[in-house]
Structures are given as C-alpha cells and as structure tokens.
Amino acid sequence: MTSFRGGSSSGAAKPRHHDRDARGGRGPRAGRPAHDPARMTAYQALLAVHRDDAYANLVLPGLLREAGLFGRDAAFATELTYGTLRARGTLDRIIESAADRDVSRIDPPARDALRLGAYQLLHTRVPAHAAVASTVDLVHSVAPGAAGFANAVMRRIAEHDLDAWLAKVAPAEQEDPVGHLAVTQHHPEWIVRAFREALGGDLAETERLLAADNERPEVHLCARPGRADAVELADTVGGMPGAFSPYAVYLGGGSPGELVEIKTGRAHVQDEGSQLVATALAQAPLDGRDERWLDLCAGPGGKAGLLAALAAQRGAHLTAVEVTEHRARMVEAAVRGMPATVLCADGRSVGTDHDLPAGGFDRVLVDAPCTGLGSLRRRPESRWRRQPSDLPPLTKLQRELLGAALRAVRPGGLVAYVTCSPHLVETKVSVSEAVRRGGFDVDFVDAREVLPAGMPGLGDGPTVQLWPHKHGTDAMFIALLRRNA
Numbered sequence: 001m002t003s004f005r006g007g008s009s010s011g012a013a014k015p016r017h018h019d020r021d022a023r024g025g026r027g028p029r030a031g032r033p034a035h036d037p038a039r040m041t042a043y044q045a046l047l048a049v050h051r052d053d054a055y056a057n058l059v060l061p062g063l064l065r066e067a068g069l070f071g072r073d074a075a076f077a078t079e080l081t082y083g084t085l086r087a088r089g090t091l092d093r094i095i096e097s098a099a100d101r102d103v104s105r106i107d108p109p110a111r112d113a114l115r116l117g118a119y120q121l122l123h124t125r126v127p128a129h130a131a132v133a134s135t136v137d138l139v140h141s142v143a144p145g146a147a148g149f150a151n152a153v154m155r156r157i158a159e160h161d162l163d164a165w166l167a168k169v170a171p172a173e174q175e176d177p178v179g180h181l182a183v184t185q186h187h188p189e190w191i192v193r194a195f196r197e198a199l200g201g202d203l204a205e206t207e208r209l210l211a212a213d214n215e216r217p218e219v220h221l222c223a224r225p226g227r228a229d230a231v232e233l234a235d236t237v238g239g240m241p242g243a244f245s246p247y248a249v250y251l252g253g254g255s256p257g258e259l260v261e262i263k264t265g266r267a268h269v270q271d272e273g274s275q276l277v278a279t280a281l282a283q284a285p286l287d288g289r290d291e292r293w294l295d296l297c298a299g300p301g302g303k304a305g306l307l308a309a310l311a312a313q314r315g316a317h318l319t320a321v322e323v324t325e326h327r328a329r330m331v332e333a334a335v336r337g338m339p340a341t342v343l344c345a346d347g348r349s350v351g352t353d354h355d356l357p358a359g360g361f362d363r364v365l366v367d368a369p370c371t372g373l374g375s376l377r378r379r380p381e382s383r384w385r386r387q388p389s390d391l392p393p394l395t396k397l398q399r400e401l402l403g404a405a406l407r408a409v410r411p412g413g414l415v416a417y418v419t420c421s422p423h424l425v426e427t428k429v430s431v432s433e434a435v436r437r438g439g440f441d442v443d444f445v446d447a448r449e450v451l452p453a454g455m456p457g458l459g460d461g462p463t464v465q466l467w468p469h470k471h472g473t474d475a476m477f478i479a480l481l482r483r484n485a
C-alpha cells in the first residue's frame with residue numbers, strides 16, 4: 001500500500017481550525033468544504049463512489065479543481081481517497097472491532113468519515129491526535145449526531161498500530177491462508193482465491209501480486225508508431241523508455257493530459273501490457289493476405305489507436321467495432337487520421353451485418369468485456385464492487401464475442417483473445433469453451449513467440465498471462481488462435 005509521506009499543509013502540520021465554535025457547533029456543511037479542503041474532498045470522493053457508484057479516478061479530478069487543491073494538498077487528498085478505497089474491507093473489519101458493531105449499522109456519512117480516519121491512523125504519518133481530531137470535525141460536519149461515537153471509535157483504533165490490528169482481525173495464517181491474505185492485503189477473499197488459482201496455487205507469489213495491486217501504477221504512454229519514437233518521447237516528457245514494448249514510455253510524474261504529444265495524437269496513455277498484446281496480434285506471422293484488421297471490442301480505443309497506427313505502416317485497414325455509442329465516439333477520436341473505420345454495432349453480428357462479413361478479416365482482436373481484475377491497481381474501488389455473480393453474464397458474452405471473431409477471420413487468419421483479467425474462467429476456460437461450442441478448427445499460436453525476446457515470466461505457453469508483480473503491467477491475458485478452416 002502506498003502511504004502518504006508528506007508534511008502537507010492539509011495534513012499533520014496544520015493547526016486545528018475553530019470554525020465549529022464560531023458557527024455554534026455545526027462546522028461546514030457537507031458538500032461545502034470550508035476548513036479542511038483536502039479531507040473534505042476525499043470524503044466527497046468516497047461519498048460519490050459509495051452512494052452514486054462513481055469511479056474515483058473520474059470523479060476526483062473535478063472535486064480537486066472545485067476545492068482549488070493543487071500540489072501537496074491535492075496529493076494528500078488523492079492518497080486519502082485512493083488508499084481508503086483500496087483498503088476498505090480491512091478498514092471495515094478494524095472499525096467493526098473498535099465500534100463493536102457491524103459497519104452496515106453505522107450511518108453511511110459517519111462510516112466513510114471513519115474509514116478516512118482509520119486510514120490516516122494506520123497507513124499514513126499523520127499524527128494520531130490530528131487524525132482523530134480532523135475525523136471528529138468531519139463527522140461534526142456530515143453527521144453531527146455521530147461525533148461522540150466517532151471520537152470513541154477513533155480513540156480505540158489509535159490504541160494499536162496496523163500490525164497489531166491485523167493480528168487481531170485477520171484469520172490465522174496457518175488455519176486460513178486465503179482469508180489471512182485477504183485481510184492483510186486488502187482484497188476480497190474470492191479474488192485472492194481466483195488469483196491464487198491463476199498462479200498455480202503459489203501463496204507466496206499470490207501475496208506479491210496482491211501487494212503490487214496495492215501500489216498506484218506508473219502512467220505509461222504509447223508512442224504511436226510512425227508518429228513518435230519512444231526514446232525521443234521519453235526525452236521530451238522526462239520519462240523512461242519502457243522495459244518491454246518498443247512503444248512504451250514510463251512517465252515519471254506530471255499530468256499526461258497536459259502533454260503536447262498527447263494533444264497532437266503522437267502518443268496516448270496506455271498500459272504497457274495493453275500495448276504488448278495489441279502488438280503481438282500485429283506481429284504474429286501470417287500467410288497470404290494481410291490487409292483487413294478488425295477490433296471487435298474497441299472502446300474507448302487504446303488498442304485500436306495502436307493497431308491503426310501499425311496498420312498505417314503496413315498498408316492495412318482497421319475496422320473498429322464498439323457497441324456503446326459514446327465509447328464508439330471515443331474510438332473515432334483515437335483513430336482519427338489513420339486508416340480505420342469505426343462501427344457502432346454489436347460485435348456478435350458478424351455474418352449478418354454487411355460491414356462485418358464472415359471470413360472477411362485477416363487479423364481480429366477480441367479485447368473482451370471482463371471483470372477487470374487485472375487492473376485493480378488503477379481502480380481502487382473496483383475490488384470491493386465486483387462480485388462473483390458478475391462472472392456468468394460476462395463469460396457468456398466473452399464466448400459469444402470470441403465465436404464471432406472466429407467467424408469473422410478468414411481461414412489461415414489470426415484471432416487474439418485478450419482480457420484484462422487473470423481469472424481462469426474468463427481466460428483459458430472462456431477460450432476453450434468458445435472453441436468447443438462453436439466447433440471451430442483452430443490451432444493455438446504460441447503467444448510467447450510474438451512477445452519481445454527475453455521477456456521473463458511468460459509461463460509454458462501457448463497462452464500468456466502478464467502480471468503487475470512480474471512485468472509491472474496490468475494482468476493482461478492473451479490467447480492467439482489461427483483458424484484452419
């Protein structure tokens with residue numbers, strides 16, 4: 001877990017305000033940060049996530065702007081928001097133990113304020129007295145009747161450090177190793193189980209993966225082939241060329257949205273793992289015609305942008321399909337100026353939509369809708385929002401879309417099935433089921449052969465699973481299939 005290490009003016013060093021006394025015991029009202037804008041902003045982000053199902057990475061930038069937070073104050077608010085959301089399940093266990101009641105029986109505003117407070121106490125260097133006082137102040141603002149309760153709970157939490165609390169609330173490692181990891185590494189148990197299974201049962205490695213999931217990932221850029229060079233781009237933006245993808249640049253800091261290279265379409269933000277799987281499809285050897293490429297699940301357009309740039313260099317044309325209209329518009333923006341056509345259509349309509357003829361394409365990407373368990377690093381709330389019940393409808397769609405891709409590709413052509421999830425049900429099982437049920441005659445192409453030479457940790461093939469703790473990428477899965485007839 002990344003921890004805040006600063007002495008921000010909104011953090012520990014700030015003297016306590018006295019607004020409450022001046023206002024006759026109420027303090028600022030919820031939604032109107034007046035005295036502690038960083039904590040109030042983090043609280044509002046949590047509220048939006050838990051009440052409105054918002055995504056923190058989408059909602060937080062606007063809240064920071066509204067509150068006029070920059071620099072260290074913005075970093076503090078961001079750390080509080082992301083850290084609290086990631087650790088939520090474990091913080092809740094600690095709060096339950098300290099409050100001696102289930103978190104479901106605590107009013108949501110007080111509950112979120114307590115989560116923020118517990119996070120400060122156990123994961124940051126904010127001094128205990130500042131964490132307690134600022135949390136009680138926040139509860140005064142958002143749930144005045146619970147201020148006394150919050151004070152008591154915070155004081156009880158402050159009696160122990162994180163290790164002591166984990167020893168108290170986590171199941172014993174010997175008796176329940178998965179339950180233990182779930183609590184100590186802040187993940188739901190069903191996800192720990194799924195990761196462990198995908199890693200062949202190795203608990204120590206599962207722990208390394210979970211720890212990597214708790215770190216905020218570095219921003220990766222993709223230097224678009226033919227438009228930018230990764231080494232030059234790295235120099236220009238003060239970043240580092242990526243370890244594996246020839247197009248990757250690791251952006252040390254700063255906001256990618258401000259970069260001229262992004263605004264002018266020379267580069268886009270894209271995880272290196274996503275770059276690798278899209279490039280693998282483009283690089284795989286193919287006999288015969290190689291002109292018609294298809295991206296069957298293209299929105300918002302990251303891989304389509306890279307594929308279209310590669311298609312431009314190779315004299316090919318990309319058809320990019322996306323079922324959601326606003327995402328199809330994002331794909332259009334991502335491929336502008338490149339040889340690509342965007343269709344707002346259901347990818348399963350191959351053979352019935354005249355723009356998606358059966359056997360009409362040489363290379364096809366299915367970047368299937370999935371649980372996204374491979375990118376938990378960048379969506380702090382999603383580990384607690386996702387449920388095992390999400391799997392059946394998603395795997396049905398995945399199999400149907402892969403079936404459509406296998407119908408769309410010509411005999412001898414290639415299909416890449418990709419997920420941003422390592423869950424075996426969404427990866428190997430979805431592939432084998434789609435092939436079996438569709439009765440397709442296919443061969444697996446060893447994906448390791450078309451990933452950069454010398455890349456470590458690619459397993460036994462022919463499919464490849466990338467990992468945050470091994471490759472510093474999202475946990476992207478790729479299966480490459482050649483259709484025989």
Ligand SMILES: C[S@@+](CC[C@H](N)C(=O)[O-])C[C@H]1O[C@@H](n2cnc3c(N)ncnc32)[C@H](O)[C@@H]1O
Binds near residue numbers: 298301347368369
């Ligand atoms: C994992 S995302 C694709 C990410 C994209 N390839 C990229 O790199 O930016 C899956 C996309 O598939 C779209 N989708 C879902 N069902 C679809 C369908 N039946 N046909 C086409 N697209 C679909 C979703 O709206 C979503 O945008």
